[in-house]
Amino acid sequence: MTALVRPGQSTFELACAAQVFGVERPGLPVRYAFGVCAERPGPIPTLAGYDMLVNDGLEALDHADTVVVPGWLPVEEPPSSEVVRALRRAHSRGARVVSICSGAFALAYAGLLDGRQATTHWALAGEFARRFPHVRLDPDVLYVDHGDVATSAGAGAGFDLCVHLVRGDQGARYAAHIARTMVMPPHREGGQLQYSAPPHPEQIDGTLAPLLEWVAGRLDEPVTVEDMAGWAGLSARTLARRFTDQLGTSPGQWLLAQRIAVAQDLLESSDLPLEAVARRAGLSSSTNLRRRFLTALGTTPGAYRRAFRARSR
16 A cells, blocks of 8 residues: 655645554554655655655555555645556556545546545535536545545545445454554444534533443344433434434434444354344344345345455465
């Protein structure tokens, strides 16, 4: 995996990718080699006031399985023809090309997003839409992943996208381990909102953390949204509003995502029959498990298990 940086590089956007893909963690096998390149190697100024030394040029992109563009500022400055050719060449040979925050501008300038859905930081959405009318911009979501090309919103969403990519590459348990070491939620769906509405005054102290912890310990039980509201002492409407404000999703969607994550972990790490996996994930039956998997992941539990068993071998 190689990140393409440029003068005036945002250090935080670069750190999103470096922290997820470039750090060795005790107890976790190393699955990625992370590097950095620039069009003109040497000292690269950063927005943080210091220079970083980059040794590799654009030729490094010719050997990367994943290319990351961690920001592209100023956004009105198109990449050089050499950078455009390097990005297109990487994509055409099968490399995954990923942007974080304003990095979507570089991918759009290179024509990699034409006719496709993409996202970027909400504050840049108007400028992006004006410059790239052939891209189907969704300014509200955290990230969009097409498999060969992926874009994320602001830098925080860059972490979400990177963890999402690890989930797809290495499985739910591997990604959850990385998220825990970073003290991050293990999974946020790409369709969640980039930013939430300002909290109502009575909600400022109404953090959902105790409720989420309570539910997380009972995912093998038939906990419902009504149970969640009752435990929190809230009406269903108030609970839904707080989930939207704090998590950008509904209680039901969040609960289902947690159950699917448990099922993924069990499919990767155990030989339990599907009926048992469904029960432990609180999905009631193998039939319901298959239906939920198809809707959320586009595959069946059996195919998911076979894919990750093959990768582990």
